[in-house]
Every structure is written in structure tokens, then in C-alpha cells.
Amino acid sequence: MVSQRVTEIFDKIREAVEQYSGVMDIENKIPDKLLEVLRENKIHALTLSENYGGLNLGIQETIIFLRLIGSISPALGLSLMVHYQVCEILKKKELEEFLSVVSSRNSFEGLGITELSGGSDISKIETIAKVSDDSIIINGQKSFVTNALYADFFAILARVGAKELGLIIVEKKDGVEVGPTLKLIGMRGSGISRVIFRDAEVPKKNLIATGKEALKLTFHALNFGRIATGAISIGVADRLLSEMMKWINVRELFGKKLSDNEYVQQRIADITARAEAAWLATIKAAEKMDAGEDARFLASISKLEASKVAMDTAVYAMQLLASHAYIQGSIIEKFYRDVKALEIMEGANEVQRMLIFRELMRRFKYGEGMVTL
Numbered sequence: 001m002v003s004q005r006v007t008e009i010f011d012k013i014r015e016a017v018e019q020y021s022g023v024m025d026i027e028n029k030i031p032d033k034l035l036e037v038l039r040e041n042k043i044h045a046l047t048l049s050e051n052y053g054g055l056n057l058g059i060q061e062t063i064i065f066l067r068l069i070g071s072i073s074p075a076l077g078l079s080l081m082v083h084y085q086v087c088e089i090l091k092k093k094e095l096e097e098f099l100s101v102v103s104s105r106n107s108f109e110g111l112g113i114t115e116l117s118g119g120s121d122i123s124k125i126e127t128i129a130k131v132s133d134d135s136i137i138i139n140g141q142k143s144f145v146t147n148a149l150y151a152d153f154f155a156i157l158a159r160v161g162a163k164e165l166g167l168i169i170v171e172k173k174d175g176v177e178v179g180p181t182l183k184l185i186g187m188r189g190s191g192i193s194r195v196i197f198r199d200a201e202v203p204k205k206n207l208i209a210t211g212k213e214a215l216k217l218t219f220h221a222l223n224f225g226r227i228a229t230g231a232i233s234i235g236v237a238d239r240l241l242s243e244m245m246k247w248i249n250v251r252e253l254f255g256k257k258l259s260d261n262e263y264v265q266q267r268i269a270d271i272t273a274r275a276e277a278a279w280l281a282t283i284k285a286a287e288k289m290d291a292g293e294d295a296r297f298l299a300s301i302s303k304l305e306a307s308k309v310a311m312d313t314a315v316y317a318m319q320l321l322a323s324h325a326y327i328q329g330s331i332i333e334k335f336y337r338d339v340k341a342l343e344i345m346e347g348a349n350e351v352q353r354m355l356i357f358r359e360l361m362r363r364f365k366y367g368e369g370m371v372t373l
């Protein structure tokens with residue numbers, strides 16, 4: 001079974017993730033002890049082939065793994081997700097040199113798309129890469145780079161011509177400055193910062209794709225990221241639902257348990273139904289990616305629906321556990337802070353709606369069914 005192999009891997013790190021996720025949130029950094037456990041269990045190389053010392057997990061398996069991680073630490077889920085996005089790009093282009101870096105150094109790599117000018121619209125990218133015969137000089141900055149703190153290198157989108165974008169691997173060397181780790185309200189420990197390029201010079205071979213190919217690779221990574229965000233979101237809903245179930249089965253008010261209150265039952269049943277439906281879209285999208293099929297539509301649906309239900313679950317869990325949850329350090333409080341990011345990252349939910357509607361217009365034009373078979 002797909003999930004059995006994943007749960008075996010997850011069980012080896014579960015205790016450490018549970019033990020250190022609170023410290024990660026407080027210190028805004030992955031604790032060294034947790035990094036050690038992740039390294040020992042090859043979590044950095046989860047999606048790489050055995051040639052690179054990896055565990056060779058497919059997209060569906062990786063997605064199940066991220067759901068399990070998301071149920072304990074969405075912030076660790078985010079770091080892993082972005083790292084696996086970069087691995088997807090490296091694998092597609094068979095970039096042996098950088099795949100070897102990932103497997104030998106066990107760092108978490110970063111993906112730099114968003115700039116201050118507007119993350120939703122990649123046509124606004126201003127970072128410039130001047131390409132000469134044997135090297136590229138990069139100037140500009142990426143404003144919100146997950147894993148900036150941990151990365152050995154970044155895959156970035158930059159302008160290589162007046163209208164053309166290029167995908168470039170930039171190592172953390174001279175000319176690449178990582179700003180202070182941002183103090184976010186949630187997703188703390190994902191090592192998110194601004195990355196600034198000042199005449200950063202990289203060999204020309206690091207320009208791994210330009211034009212349509214660069215966009216295709218970027219959207220492959222983004223589709224994976226959207227499904228992964230869906231999976232982390234369902235992990236969050238999972239965990240919060242179990243916290244709510246524990247609570248309503250012991251909390252007695254007005255002469256009966258909360259679990260006997262019909263309003264509570266209806267709310268929890270709704271959340272569960274929505275989470276299950278979003279998970280089905282997520283796993284179906286992952287299945288399509290594994291089969292090399294176009295997964296864009298379902299990836300957007302997964303990201304949109306799963307992050308919305310995770311957000312709604314966090315809001316209701318906070319209401320249901322009330323004062324007992326409204327305390328710094330409670331699991332609900334932490335998830336409540338983390339969850340909002342899921343509606344913003346990997347293309348804000350409004351952007352997902354725009355993409356879903358575009359695809360519907362295409363299907364309508366060609367007389368196709370509106371719902372994916």
C-alpha cells in the first residue's frame with residue numbers, strides 16, 4: 001500500500017517533530033537536534049532516487065507524508081515542501097551536480113519567485129540576469145524566500161531579456177545576501193527572508209531554462225507546491241478535528257456533553273465533509289502528476305479548498321475550545337497563526353479561483369465537461 005511505506009518513514013521522525021515543533025515556533029529556527037533526526041532518516045532526499053541516496057518517493061507518497069507532517073508542524077511542512085519543489089526542478093532537468101549537493105549536504109533549498117513588486121503576477125519580476133558568454137550577473141531581490149536561512153542554493157526566476165524570464169540556480173556565495181529571518185506571525189522556523197543579489201556571478205550553465213521552458217518548470221514546481229499546500233492544510237484540519245473531538249467528548253455544558261449538541265455536530269460534520277472532499281482532490285491531483293498528466297486544475301482546487309477548510313477549522317476550533325485555546329502555547333493557538341499562510345502562499349486563493357475559472361472557460365469553449373472525470 002502507498003501509505004504504509006510513508007507511515008513507516010514518518011514514524012521514525014514523528015517523536016522528534018512532536019518534541020521540537022514548539023521550540024521551532026519559539027526560536028523561529030529548526031532546532032539542530034531535529035535537523036539531525038531528519039538527516040539520519042534521509043528526509044532531505046525523500047523524493048530523490050536511490051542513486052542520490054534518496055528514498056524515491058513519488059508525488060502521492062510525498063503528499064501523504066506532508067499531510068502527516070502538517071498535522072504536527074505546518075512550518076516544517078512548508079520547509080520540506082519548498083525543498084521538494086526545488087528537487088522537482090532538479091530532477092526534471094537531471095541536474096546531477098545540484099542533486100548531489102542535496103544528497104550530500106542535507107540542506108533545505110529555496111525557491112525565489114516573489115518580489116516586492118507583487119508576488120501574484122510574475123510579469124512584474126524585476127530581478128535582472130545579464131547573460132554573457134560564460135557567466136551570468138544577477139541583480140535584484142526576492143522578498144519572501146522559505147528556507148533562505150538553511151539553503152545552499154536557490155532556484156530563482158529572473159529577467160533574462162526584455163520580456164523573457166529565465167530559471168537560474170544561484171548558490172549562496174559572494175553577491176548573495178540573506179536578510180535577517182522574518183518574524184512572521186506563524187510558520188515560524190521555516191527560515192523565511194529576503195534574498196538580495198548584488199552583482200552575483202554564476203556560471204552560464206546555471207541558467208537551466210529560459211522562456212516557455214522556464215515557465216513550464218516553474219509551473220511544475222508550483223503545481224506540486226499547490227498540492228503540497230493542500231496536503232499540509234488537510235494535516236492541519238486533521239489535527240484540529242481530533243483536538244475538537246477530544247474536547248466535545250469531555251466538556252459538559254447545560255447538562256449535556258458538547259458532543260450531544262446538534263449545532264456542534266453539524267459544524268464538525270461539515271468541516272469533516274469538506275476536508276475529505278479537498279483531500280480527494282489533492283490525492284487525485286497527485287495521482288495525475290505521478291502519471292505525467294496535466295494536474296493544474298485539480299492542483300488549484302486542492303490548494304483553494306484545503307486551505308479554506310483548514311482556516312475555517314482553526315477559527316471554529318478556537319471558538320469551541322474557547323478560553324482554553326486562546327492561550328499562547330496551546331496547539332490551537334499555534335495552528336491558528338500558521339494556517340493563514342496556507343491561503344496566501346503558492347498563489348493566493350484569489351489567483352487559484354482565477355486559474356480555475358480560466359480552465360472552465362476553456363472547457364466551455366471546447367464543449368468539454370465542467371467537472372474532471
Ligand SMILES: Cc1cc2nc3c(=O)[nH]c(=O)nc-3n(C[C@H](O)[C@H](O)[C@H](O)COP(=O)(O)OP(=O)(O)OC[C@H]3O[C@@H](n4cnc5c(N)ncnc54)[C@H](O)[C@@H]3O)c2cc1C
Pocket residue numbers: 082110111112113114115116117118119120121142144145146147187192341344345346347348349350351354
Ligand atoms: C509563509 C509564506 C511562505 C512563502 N514562501 C515563498 C517562497 O519560498 N518563495 C516565493 O517566491 N514566495 C514565497 N511566498 C510568497 C507568496 O508566494 C506570495 O505572498 C503570494 O504569491 C502573494 O504575493 P504577494 O504577497 O506579493 O501579494 P500580492 O500579489 O500583492 O496580492 C495581494 C492580494 O491581492 C489579491 N489578489 C491578487 N491577485 C488577484 C486576482 N487575480 N483577483 C482577485 N484578487 C487578487 C489577493 O487577495 C492577494 O492576497 C511565501 C508566502 C508566505 C506567506
